[in-house]
Amino acid sequence: MCFGNTVSGQSAGKIKYTDARELMLLGKGFDVTESYYSRLPLSGKDGFRKELWSLARNSAGLAVRFSSNSTSIAVRWTVMTNMSMNHMPATGIKGVDLYSLDNGKWYFMGTARPTDKENNAVVIKNMTAKQREYIAYLPLYDGTESLSFGVDSLSTIGMPQEKVLLKSDDGGAILFYGTSITQGGCASRPGMAYTAILGRMLQRETINLGFSGNGRMDKSMAEAICKVSAQTVVLDCLPNTNAQIVRDSAYNFIRMILDAKPGVKIYMVENPVFPTLRFDQKTAAELSEENIEWRSVYQKLKKERFRNVYFISGAKLAGCDGEGTVDGVHMTDLGFLRYAEEFAKFLR
Amino acid sequence: MCFGNTVSGQSAGKIKYTDARELMLLGKGFDVTESYYSRLPLSGKDGFRKELWSLARNSAGLAVRFSSNSTSIAVRWTVMTNMSMNHMPATGIKGVDLYSLDNGKWYFMGTARPTDKENNAVVIKNMTAKQREYIAYLPLYDGTESLSFGVDSLSTIGMPQEKVLLKSDDGGAILFYGTSITQGGCASRPGMAYTAILGRMLQRETINLGFSGNGRMDKSMAEAICKVSAQTVVLDCLPNTNAQIVRDSAYNFIRMILDAKPGVKIYMVENPVFPTLRFDQKTAAELSEENIEWRSVYQKLKKERFRNVYFISGAKLAGCDGEGTVDGVHMTDLGFLRYAEEFAKFLR
Incomplete structure (x- = not known):
């Protein structure tokens, strides 16, 4: 051979x-x-x-x-x-x-x-x-x-003969809303996007609403998410937003979903620690401010007694060695496997 | 941001x-x-x-x-x-x-x-x-x-100011001879080729003699390797050869290096377990035959009392989940990190 x-x-x-x-x-x-x-x-x-x-x-x-x-x-x-x-x-x-x-x-x-x-x-x-x-x-x-x-x-x-990883019509799918990273940039092949890896790990259907460069918490997107039967929603859009967008849109975006989908579980994902933040002081400060705003929205929702809202820290999402990306931002298969393993701890 | x-x-x-x-x-x-x-x-x-x-x-x-x-x-x-x-x-x-x-x-x-x-x-x-x-x-x-x-x-x-990961003129570099995988196919960026990862891990210069599709143990290549000062030589060429080439060329190829470089350490790397072998019976049989030939060359050298010849099993090289490649053969950053971690156990 x-x-x-x-x-x-x-x-x-x-x-x-x-x-x-x-x-x-x-x-x-x-x-x-x-x-x-x-x-x-x-x-x-x-x-x-x-x-x-x-x-x-x-x-x-x-x-x-x-x-x-x-x-x-x-x-x-x-x-x-x-x-x-x-x-x-x-x-x-x-x-x-x-x-x-x-x-x-x-x-x-x-x-x-x-x-x-x-x-x-x-x-x-x-x-x-x-x-x-x-x-x-x-x-x-x-x-x-x-x-x-x-x-x-x-x-x-x-059609499938075994009842494993099938289409869910009962709300059992997991919906991911986010950015280029959510969309799968830069997996080596489609099965290594983190939503796909998680689907196999958890044997659950996953719905990918990742929109490269455009995961900005548009009201239209919250309305769309409300129409999907999935009762688990992961919000992983922070790398496409900034502190201002989080301040202005995040609370209303999440409340729309909570109010429209009784029983929905919402996971608020923090920015991952992009490897360049070790060196790029300006970007590190911007993301830190944004993460603080995001966490304060989470705390406000908790104070309002929304018990099904969870916070996923970005600290370990991409691993701790700085090797998970191709360009400092987008995940390789290595970064995506780490993403999936970290998310699985919450979604299992 | x-x-x-x-x-x-x-x-x-x-x-x-x-x-x-x-x-x-x-x-x-x-x-x-x-x-x-x-x-x-x-x-x-x-x-x-x-x-x-x-x-x-x-x-x-x-x-x-x-x-x-x-x-x-x-x-x-x-x-x-x-x-x-x-x-x-x-x-x-x-x-x-x-x-x-x-x-x-x-x-x-x-x-x-x-x-x-x-x-x-x-x-x-x-x-x-x-x-x-x-x-x-x-x-x-x-x-x-x-x-x-x-x-x-x-x-x-x-020039570098700290004496870390410098050019070795004393034979301290590690030379890798091999295939497209050795050459770095398909790392997302050059620093994720396994030879580069190992260089950083071990803080040692690495020399990459990987030749895509052409790591066939040519005599000309053994002669070239003999001229390099590196006193650690990793032979990772099996995915470009077959049982016949191993039978005909491997022993002489390795003996040339052993005889020309007193004290050299040689690491003979087995084929990795390519993920497709779980399903592709024909290829699995071919690689198994080739691995057996390769191991018998190793055993012959050990019998001849070459104590500095080592065998690296391919069993765990690419990990055990089948996720380390882009196409069933070539490693992604994920596969390459696993390669480096496995090799590091031997080369440390």
Whole structure:
């Protein structure tokens, strides 16, 4: 076996494709959306800033659950803009990755690496012909226009057979509202966004409402969150706001959700300790002021006897060695695994 | 403070630039090379396969040590081919990242993100004006044609002032010979290649002779390794070979080094447990056969009483959760940190 720098299984025998819309979609908070893989409700379109509406087209956090007895799995997909960034690999921006259940745990199987707007890749092959449960994660920073899964022509593919990590219609999903970090910047592949890791860890559906650069506690977003059935809401938007926005908007934003969703649990996440803060004195002072404002909103809510509001400190979110980011801000898979482990302590 | 998806400090006041050739270069095994940032000896040029010679132009593992009292650090650099890959971000392929010493430990400061063949970026700003020790890591999968560091016009920049992580002329460096993984595929930034992490962990110079897809135990490479002063040699080439190559070449390759470098310590690294092996039966069988051949070479050397030959099992190299890679083969920062932690147990 020789692994080079262009390793990926592109060969395949006779493969039949099934449109992912025939399988189970996880992570979608709203039934009626602009396109099948969009993330905001069509009914509210006029109320959102255009940046939010555009970012909602990115399929961050969406995942497809299915079951198959194939010996190989292929993916055929088309992305919307074929965009690129210089601090996140194409596999994370617009690739698809696949996990399978083994003894109750989800294990990574392989990555469908994007080559263009239209893509086709064999993700795994040479397997024994056994019925397996799958979850595939969709592009984080591009839109998914179409998606199909390919299996051996004589095998079957269909809805999940095991009742693990399924779509929750009873409010059991966890909704994450936030920034580029929440959206998955800069995971190496979609399954390593922290919302995806947590989904596998906790075996719960997660809904990703991360909007790169735009997690600013818009009133329109609070209204949208109120419409989602999820009864656990994680607010991780601080890196897109500042002390002024927190002072002006945070309390009302959170109260709207608390008032609209009786019994909802709300987790208020502090800024992580970005590694550059050790050196950049100006930014450190700004974030410190913002964190103080955020905590005072939490204390006000506690005084008002909202018992289901929790505070997640940012101290350990990204780890303590300063190595969790690609650029001082956006998490790598390393930072995201630490995020997920820290969040899991609260959300379990 | 608002972090978006294009965050990076690009503004700068009056900056003066110093060519990195006036500072201390770490990680270069051979004095006379094709260009200043090449990795193989010019004298041996005719003996190397052309793929090796070409890959030697990639500045993987090279790093610049310096000291400065500037409140900001900028980087100006030109890469050779401006290449890209779909499973590794441009920051890792052709970016530059910077660390500073704080209480005896190296901390990440920021990343100079590449935008073109010629690049310029402010890596860190808003610092107190204090004398600091620096190490900057060079592009992993592209060549470095030129490199300068920018500091505030009224500050100083020069050779390291503290005797930590310096160039070793006494054989104290650790040489790594291997594959794309050794070369740093797919770290998010150059400082997260496992050889770079280990350098900081152990405070020792590391020399990266990783050649993507081409770590095949060529005789020319054994001859080159014999010329390097490093008295610690890690052989991590198995993912580029197969059982046949191990049978035919490994023993002679290692004996050449042992015979030419009295007292050398050699670490024979097994294949890591690639996550896909849980599912891909064919590849699992191939790698298992290869590992057995590799171990039998080790046992033969032990029987011949080579006491300074060590075996590093691949069982835990990439961790045990299957999450350390971007594509089933190449490590992310997460996989690389695990690699470094595992290697450190042996190399400390």
